[in-house]
Amino acid sequence: MASVIFCGPCLYDETHHNARKWCTSCEEGLCEECEKNHRKTKTTRDHKLISIEDYRKIEDVPISFTCGVHDKKFEWFCKSHDKAVCVVCLPTEHRSCSDVIPIDVAATNARQSTAISDLQEAIELIFRNITHCINNRNTATKDIEKEEKDIRKIIQDTRRKINKHLDALEEKLIHTLVTASETCKSNCNTFTRKFHSQQKTLIRLKDQVLKMKEFASDLQVFLGTRQIDKLVMSETESIKTAAKSMYDYKFNLVLNSGIQKLSNGLVKDFGKIQVAEPTSNLNIKEIKIEQAQIQQKIQPSRNVADVNLKLLTMVKIKREGDIRITGCSILPNGHLLFANYNTTELLEYNEEGNCIGRIQVSANPYDITVLDSDRIAITYGSKRFFEIFNYHNSWVVKMIETGGNCWGLSQSNGKIYVRHNQDIGVFDKMGNKLSTLAASGKLYISSSKINIFCSNNSKNNVCCYDMSGQEVWKFHDDYVQHPLGVANDCSGNVFVVGGMSFNLLIIQHDGKTYKNLLNLNRNSIPRAVYYDKDKNTLLFCDQRGDNCALYKILYS
Known part of the structure; x- marks a missing residue:
């Protein structure tokens, strides 16, 4: 009621x-x-x-x-x-x-x-998308059950084949054993029969000697002794010859190394179950609401004069071999990733700045960006490809060849933006190419929902483009020399690394003003920067790994 x-x-x-x-x-x-x-x-x-x-x-x-x-x-x-x-x-x-x-x-x-009416249509569209996703997951569950059943059958069939093969091997080995045993026993029996025959001959000679001694004449004894002695000597030589050709047979079992490992429990696995995780190719309909009715929601504009840095952690990169840090990222779990372009490894550190380990990748990594809770995207510079990579199990989800050098990259709006020498390639999160944008610069980019930001180290400027590739503003000031790494906050303000001015500054979202945030000594080589929009933290990297640090961004 x-x-x-x-x-x-x-x-x-x-x-x-x-x-x-x-x-x-x-x-x-x-x-x-x-x-x-x-x-x-x-x-x-x-x-x-x-x-x-x-x-x-x-x-x-x-x-x-x-x-x-x-x-x-x-x-x-x-x-x-x-x-x-x-x-x-x-x-x-x-x-x-x-x-x-x-x-x-x-x-x-x-x-x-x-x-x-647009909102109603949007709700209906989202409802259909959710229904589509539910149906997709139900289908996926059925597919999983079918694949489990199929693999279970393969395992059982393999076990039966192994049992059958082992039975055949056992029967073959037993037959070999029996054959060898019969051959050896036959040889022994041959000698035994021969010795029995000689034994009878010696008994007969022994009896003849006794009778000759008792009843024969001296002449008969004289001749008989010598004749029988020759027969005894002949039998003796025959026994010696036979003894030299007799063998004491010793049987020994030499198990096949594979069978031995199996019987001793050294074979730890029947096999391995590998689970691939390709992205579901769902056709999610986009919500299209006219700009005149509902404008795109963006974060409140923040004045760069109100922005300050608070140091959270200094990260000392371990000097094991040649170090050249060219890219960095902050994972959803807070861990810090660094791309070492002189090796084929990503370096992983925790939020306290302690080394966790190294992740082996396909080539020399140049830059990194986070796609979701499991996947990152990695560019490989002059190798002319980038990868979508599952960092939990070090598994390459997809390798995308671009036909051109792949330098800096960024992601927003469900898209991956890859910096080539003369333009920017636009890809979806499955690695399918969508378009190409003309943009100045070469090495580093960053993206928001409505803009792409590019540093141009040769012309000492930073440019902002809209998503159609039209220039919105261009920033040039002597205070930033040889700009390299760029990153943007939720308001569209842009963090820029000055490679030859040895500093980090932030440019206002309209490109008209800036504030210097960090000065470095001239022995350093400042290179890359990454902004975590969820945690409001900034990771700054030195190329040698000496001045890498994690900061909290404070807005007064």
Whole structure:
């Protein structure tokens, strides 16, 4: 049962009357008498009143009329940021905005605008996208179950084949054993029969000697002795000859090394299950809402004069071999990655600046950017390709050949931007090429939702382009010499490394002013910078690894 809505003004007088109307401006109910007074009063007579029944239909719609930061009523609307602001927000965050209007003016004819229908279409589109994703995951689950069943069958079939093969090998080995045993026993039996025959001959000769001694004449004994002696000597030689050709057979089993490892438990795995993680090729429909109705939401513009650095960690890169840091990044877990262009490794450090380890990659890495919680993108300079790389299991998701050198890179809006010598290649997060943008510069770039920023070290300038490749502004000042690494914050302000001016500065989002943030000694080689928009931290890198540091960005 719906709760009773009482009249707001009456509650102020500590009386309870049921409301019959609701004022959408005052956000309170009105009884019949208070409704009349509401319509008579000059300041409230233009307020829109709706029935309590109609109000209950929108009662649960999450619409706030007050600022969540300052708890003040919204009175203004900033068209640049598409944001309702209170009297406190206006001078602090929107003082440089020229298109702030009263919120009542901004809301005029809102119900007749196409924004509502566009929003409805957007919700329907998102709902269809979610349904599409659910169906995709259900299909993926069925595919996983089928693949599990198929692999399980392969494992079982392989086991049966192994058993069958082992049975055949066992039978073959037993047959070999039996054959060898029979051959050896046959040889032994041959000698045994021969010796038995000689034994009978000697018994007969022995008997003849006894009889000859007892009954024969001297002449017979004389001749018989010599004749029988020759026979005995012949038998003796025959026994000696046979003894030399006799063998004592010793049987020994030599197991196949593979069988021995298997029987001793040295074979630890039947096999390995490898799980590939290609990105699902889902066709997610984009929301297209006219700029005139809902302007793109961007972060409040921040004045670079209010920006300061707070040192969090100094990172001392271990000098193991030749070091040349050309790119860096901050992973979602807070770990710091450095690209060492003189090796084929990424260096990984924790937030305290301690070395965790090295990640082997395909070639000499030049620059890095984070794509999501599992994947990064890596460029390989003059090798003319870049990779999408799963850093959790050191697995190359996809290698993309570009036909040109691949230097700095950045990602935003679900796209990867790769700096070539003369232009910028635009790719989706699956590595499919979408377009090419003409842009000056060579080595480093950074991207926001609406702009791309390029450093041009040969011409000592930094350029800002829109997403169609049109130049928005160009910054040139003697204070930054040989600009290299660039990164941008959520307001479009650009951090720039001065390679020959030995400094780090920030350029305002309009390209008109700047502030120096960091000066380095002239023995250093400042090179790269990376900004983490979620943690509001900045990673600054020296090419030799001597002055790498993690900073917190403070906005006064």
